[in-house]
Amino acid sequence: MSKVPMTVEGAEALREELHDLKKVQRPRISQAIAEAREHGDLKENAEYHAAREQQSFCEGRIQEIEGKLANAQVIDVKTIPPSGKVIFGTTVTIINCETEQEVTYRIVGDDEADVKANKISINSPIARALIGKEEGDVVEVKTPGGEVEYEIDKVEHI
Incomplete structure (x- = not known):
């Protein structure tokens, strides 16, 4: 496994x-x-x-x-030097390109995911779209309501 x-x-x-x-x-x-x-x-x-x-x-x-x-x-993301790239464990602030609404998520494992606490699973559509991207990148996330564009505002190792 x-x-x-x-x-x-x-x-x-x-x-x-x-x-x-x-x-x-x-x-x-x-x-x-x-x-x-x-x-x-x-x-x-x-x-x-x-x-x-x-x-x-x-x-x-x-x-x-x-x-x-x-x-x-x-x-332990705190031991990894910040590079502005979205990786597992980072806390990512994204801005909806249409509504300008800002939201912050922490990318965690499946067992730790808790949307109310803004912790999303590595396997969620948003996390999959964000992984590997960098601050300033615009990503398209496929949602049930259609595709939504987000700009990555900030990537933190906290």
């Missing part, structure tokens, strides 16, 4: 979630299963079945996170 780009913050968030799942959630679920077993007949024990389902979800998420971290290529 190929390496998946991830920011330092994204990798840290996954490590924190993994730690919580292993050290907090897993023991809590095991305790809930043990308590439910004490209630007797497991066939009709809703608490037991709910706890087993939680355990299954928790173990699946642990495996998923471990896999993502194993395949992650953690990129």
Whole structure:
């Protein structure tokens, strides 16, 4: 499997979630299963079945996170000298050529994407159009509403 780009913050968030799942959630679920077993007949024990389902979800998420971290290529954009070129991890300010509306996005990995926080996935149409371009370039982004032209105003390594 190929390496998946991830920011330092994204990798840290996954490590924190993994730690919580292993050290907090897993023991809590095991305790809930043990308590439910004490209630007797497991066939009709809703608490037991709910706890087993939680355990299954928790173990699946642990495996998923471990896999993502194993395949992650953690990129710290702060260690890369700024060149004005849009690369993974940079924060890009773009201006809509038609409306003059300015927006700032940070290009991050798929798991870190959060449009409300202005973090867009490396695989999003806007990010794909911006990668490799430089400050001052005009890019065309194919959107559901048609093509939109943006000018790259500023590229920051923050």
